Amino acid sequence: MITEHDERTVLNAVPDRLLIGGEWVEASGGRTVEVMDPATGEVIRTIADASVADGVRALNHAVAAQQSWGSTPPRVRAEILRGAFDLLQERKHDLALLMTLEMGKPLAEAYGEVAYGGEFLRWFSEEAVRIDGRYGSTPEGTGRMIVTHRPVGPAYLITPWNFPLAMATRKIAPALAAGCTMVVKPATLTPLTTLALADILVTVGVPAGVLNVITTTDTIELSDALISDPRLRKVSFTGSTPVGVTLLKQAADNVLRTSMELGGNAPFIVFDDADLELAVDAAMTAKFRNIGQACTAANRFIVQQGIADRFADAITERVSALNVGRGTEPGVDIGPLIDDRVVRNSSRLVDDAVSHGAVLRAGGDPIDGPGTFFQPTVVDRVGDGMLLATEEIFAPIVGIRRFVDEDDAVRIANDTPYGLVGYVFTSDSNRAHRMIDLIDTGMMGLNVGVVSNAAAPFGGVKQSGMGREGGHEGIHEYLETKYTLMPAP
Ligand code: NAD
Numbered sequence: 001m002i003t004e005h006d007e008r009t010v011l012n013a014v015p016d017r018l019l020i021g022g023e024w025v026e027a028s029g030g031r032t033v034e035v036m037d038p039a040t041g042e043v044i045r046t047i048a049d050a051s052v053a054d055g056v057r058a059l060n061h062a063v064a065a066q067q068s069w070g071s072t073p074p075r076v077r078a079e080i081l082r083g084a085f086d087l088l089q090e091r092k093h094d095l096a097l098l099m100t101l102e103m104g105k106p107l108a109e110a111y112g113e114v115a116y117g118g119e120f121l122r123w124f125s126e127e128a129v130r131i132d133g134r135y136g137s138t139p140e141g142t143g144r145m146i147v148t149h150r151p152v153g154p155a156y157l158i159t160p161w162n163f164p165l166a167m168a169t170r171k172i173a174p175a176l177a178a179g180c181t182m183v184v185k186p187a188t189l190t191p192l193t194t195l196a197l198a199d200i201l202v203t204v205g206v207p208a209g210v211l212n213v214i215t216t217t218d219t220i221e222l223s224d225a226l227i228s229d230p231r232l233r234k235v236s237f238t239g240s241t242p243v244g245v246t247l248l249k250q251a252a253d254n255v256l257r258t259s260m261e262l263g264g265n266a267p268f269i270v271f272d273d274a275d276l277e278l279a280v281d282a283a284m285t286a287k288f289r290n291i292g293q294a295c296t297a298a299n300r301f302i303v304q305q306g307i308a309d310r311f312a313d314a315i316t317e318r319v320s321a322l323n324v325g326r327g328t329e330p331g332v333d334i335g336p337l338i339d340d341r342v343v344r345n346s347s348r349l350v351d352d353a354v355s356h357g358a359v360l361r362a363g364g365d366p367i368d369g370p371g372t373f374f375q376p377t378v379v380d381r382v383g384d385g386m387l388l389a390t391e392e393i394f395a396p397i398v399g400i401r402r403f404v405d406e407d408d409a410v411r412i413a414n415d416t417p418y419g420l421v422g423y424v425f426t427s428d429s430n431r432a433h434r435m436i437d438l439i440d441t442g443m444m445g446l447n448v449g450v451v452s453n454a455a456a457p458f459g460g461v462k463q464s465g466m467g468r469e470g471g472h473e474g475i476h477e478y479l480e481t482k483y484t485l486m487p488a489p
Contacts, residue, residue, distance in 0.1 A: 002328045007044075007101060010094045014192045015199055016047045018054055018215065021061035022208025028053050033217050035192055038104040038336040039326035039371040045102075045192060050216040052225045055183065058212035062154040062181040063231045065209030070151040070179040072207075074128045077177055081125035083204035088118045088197075095196060099164055100327040102190045104335035105290055107327055117166035119454035120173040120470065127475045128177035137488065144486050149479040151179035152257050153233030156226050158185050158247075160239045161338055162293045164193035167238050167261075170458070170469045172201070172211065178478035180234065183212045183226060187239075189338055191215040223247070230254055236477065237261070238295075241418075241463050259467030259477045261295070261459060263392045264420035267413035267439065268298035268449075271406075272306035274425035275447070280314045282449030283398070286423055288322065288376065289450065291335050292396040293342070295464075296421045296443075296452065299393050300382075301400040302412050308402045312380045315398060316361040322376045322396075324367065334396055336371045346374045346395040352387040353379050353399065363397075390416070406431065414440045420460035421451055442468075 017024040026048055033049040036042065050058075069077075088095065096110035105113070133148040155175050159167040168186060175182050186194035198213045216222050226232055227250045235251050237244055238261040251258050268286055270279045286298035303311050327335035337343050343366045350364050363375030377397040382388045388399035403409045413422060422439040424446055426432055432446050442460040445451045452458060457468035467477050 001330070002097065002107070006097065007328070010097050011045050011101065011192070013094065013196075014045065014098065015195050016045065018048050018050050018058070019195075019198050019202070019211065019213040020054065020058045021212070022202070027051060033188060033215065035102055035190075037101050038338055041370045041372070047191060047195070047215055050214045050218070050222065052218060052221050055214050055216065055222040055226055056229070058183045058214050059154065059226055059229060059232060061209035061212055062183055065181045065207060066151070066154055069181050069207065069210045072179065074131060077179065078125045078128040080205050081121050081128065081173055081176055084201050085118055085121035085125065087200045087204055088114070088121060091196070091200065092118075095165060095193060097328070098196055099190075099193050100335070102192045103161060103164055104338065105327055106332050106335050109289065110327070113163055113166050116452060116454070117163070117169045120166070120169040123454040123470070124173035124177040124475060127174070127472070131178070131475065131479065138485070142488050144488055146484040146486070148482050148484070150482055152478050152480050153180060154231060155180045155182045155234035155236060155478065156185070156223075156232055157182055158223070158235070158237045158239065159187060159194065161187035161189040162290060162295075164190040165197060168194045168197055170474070171236050171238070172197070174469070174474045175236075175478045176206065176210070178475050180478045181210045183214055185214050185216065185219070185222070188215060188217055188219070224250065227251055227256065228253065233257060234478065235259075236467075244465065257477075259469070260465035261467070261469060262463060262465040263418055264295040264297070264460065264464055265299045265390075265392050265416045265418040266296060266421045266423060266441075268301050268423040269409050269413060269425065269435070270301070270303045270307060270311055271409070271424075271426040271428070271431065272304045273427045274307065275427060276307060276310055276314065278447060279425040280311065280318060282423070282425070282445075282447070283315055284318055284449075286445070286449035287398055288334060288396055291337060293338065293394050296450075297393070298423055298449070300389060300412070301398055302403055302409055303400055304409070305402050305404060308400065312361065312378070312400050315400075316378045319362045319376045319378050319398065324373055324376065326371070334376055336373045337395060338372070340372055342395060343372050343374050346377075346397060349387050349391065349393060349395070350377060350379060350397060353382055356383065356386050358382050358386060358388070358399070392418070406434070410435075410438045417463040418460070419462035420464035421445065423449060
C-alpha cells in the first residue's frame with residue numbers, strides 16, 4: 001500500500017534543476033515549470049524550465065567533454081554503465097512509483113518498465129567493449145585496409161512522455177557506450193524519471209559534461225539552437241512523425257546523423273487457425289499496456305471472418321472487466337491518459353467510427369474527473385476510411401475489422417504510411433513465415449503481443465522512422481566508420 005508520505009519522499013528526492021557540466025543548476029532567469037499527476041490533475045513537483053542559453057551552455061559542456069570521453073577506455077565506460085544498472089535496481093521501487101505518479105501507468109507496469117529500461121544499461125555495458133574493426137588486404141594485394149569505429153560526437157537526445165525511463169536509457173546507454181557526450185531533453189510532461197536517472201548516472205561516475213539534461217517549455221527554440229549549431233553531430237529523437245519530419249529537415253542543413261523512432265499503426269492479424277485464447281491474451285497486452293499509449297500498441301485488429309465474432313465477444317468480456325483508476329491503487333489495470341488532449345482525441349476517434357456504422361461493444365466515453373481517464377473501449381466492424389483504421393490511436397480503444405483471406409489481410413495491414421511493428425496469430429508455420437516477408441514493418445510479433453527487448457533491434461520502416469535502438473545495431477547509431485589505407489608491407 002502506497003501512502004502519501006511514500007509519494008512525497010520519492011518526489012522530493014528528484015533533482016529539480018538542470019544538469020549542466022556536472023552541476024545541478026537553476027534555469028538562467030529562474031523560470032520553473034509544473035509537473036502534474038494525470039490521475040489527479042494536481043501539481044506534484046516544480047522543476048527548472050531552461051532557456052535557450054541554458055541549452056547552448058549544456059552543448060558547450062558536451063563539446064568540451066567529447067575528446068576525453070571518446071578516448072576513455074571502453075572498459076571504464078562499460079563499468080560506469082554496469083554501475084548504473086546496479087544502482088537502478090537498488091532504486092527500482094522509487095523509480096517505478098515516480099513513473100506512475102508523473103505518467104499514470106499502473107505500478108506493476110512501471111516495475112516492468114524499470115526492468116526493461118534498466119536492461120539497456122546492462123546490455124550496452126556489454127557492447128561497449130565489443131566495438132571492433134577490421135584489417136585486410138586490398139583485392140590487388142598492394143595495400144592494407146584498416147576499418148575502425150569512432151564516436152559520432154556530441155549528440156542531442158529527445159525523448160517522449162510515454163516511457164520516461166526506457167526511452168531515455170535506450171538512447172543514453174548506447175551513446176555513453178560508444179563514447180559520445182550528450183544533451184538530453186525529456187518531455188516536459190514527464191521529466192522527473194529522467195532527472196532521477198541522471199542522478200543515478202552522476203552518482204556512479206559519469207564525468208562532468210558528458211551527460212547534460214535540460215528540461216524546457218521552449219522546446220522548439222532550444223532545439224533550433226542546438227540543431228543549427230555546427231558542433232552538434234547527432235540527433236536522436238523518439239516521438240511523433242510530424243515532429244520527426246521537422247527535425248529531419250532541420251538536421252539536413254548541417255548533414256547531421258539522425259535516428260528517428262516515430263509513430264506506429266500496428267496491425268494485429270488473427271487468422272481463423274489461431275489459438276483464440278492466446279490471441280485474446282496477447283491482444284489485451286498489446287493494446288492496453290501503458291493505457292494504450294505505446295508506439296507498438298496494437299492499433300488495428302484485423303480478424304478473419306471465421307473467428308471474428310468469437311474474438312470480439314471474448315475481448316469485449318475481458319475489456320468490460322478492466323479496473324480503471326489511479327496507478328498507485330492495488331488492482332488497477334488502466335490508469336489515466338496523459339492529458340485532456342488525448343481524451344478529446346479518443347472521443348473523436350470513437351464518434352467518427354460509430355457515425356460511420358461501426359458498432360460500440362464496450363466503453364466509448366471519457367470518465368468524469370479529477371484526472372484524465374477514458375473508458376476501455378471496444379468498437380467492432382471498423383471499416384475502410386474510418387479514423388480508427390487510419391490514425392495512431394494512443395488510447396485504450398480496440399477497433400476490430402474483418403478480412404476474408406491472406407491477401408486481404410496483407411493489403412489491409414500494409415495500407416498505412418507507418419511500419420513499426422506487426423502482430424500475427426496463426427498456427428500455420430508456413431503462413432507465419434510468409435507474413436514475416438509480406439508485412440511491411442521493422443518488427444514482427446508471431447503469436448506474441450510484446451516484442452521489446454534490449455537485445456533486439458527496435459525500430460521501424462516507412463514513416464515510423466529510421467535507425468535501430470537496442471541489439472548489436474543500437475551502438476552503431478553513435479559510431480562513425482573510418483577507413484584507412486596503407487601500402488602493403
Ligand atoms: P511528440 O512528438 O509530441 O514529442 C516528443 C518529444 O519531442 C518531446 O520531448 C517534445 O517535447 C519534443 N518536441 C515536440 N515538438 C518539438 C519540436 N518542434 N522540436 C523539437 N522537439 C520537439 O510526441 P509525444 O506525444 O511525446 O509521444 C507520442 C509519440 O511518440 C507517438 O506518435 C508515438 O508513436 C511516438 N513514440 C515512438 C516510439 C518509437 O520507438 N518508435 C516510442 C515511443 C513513442
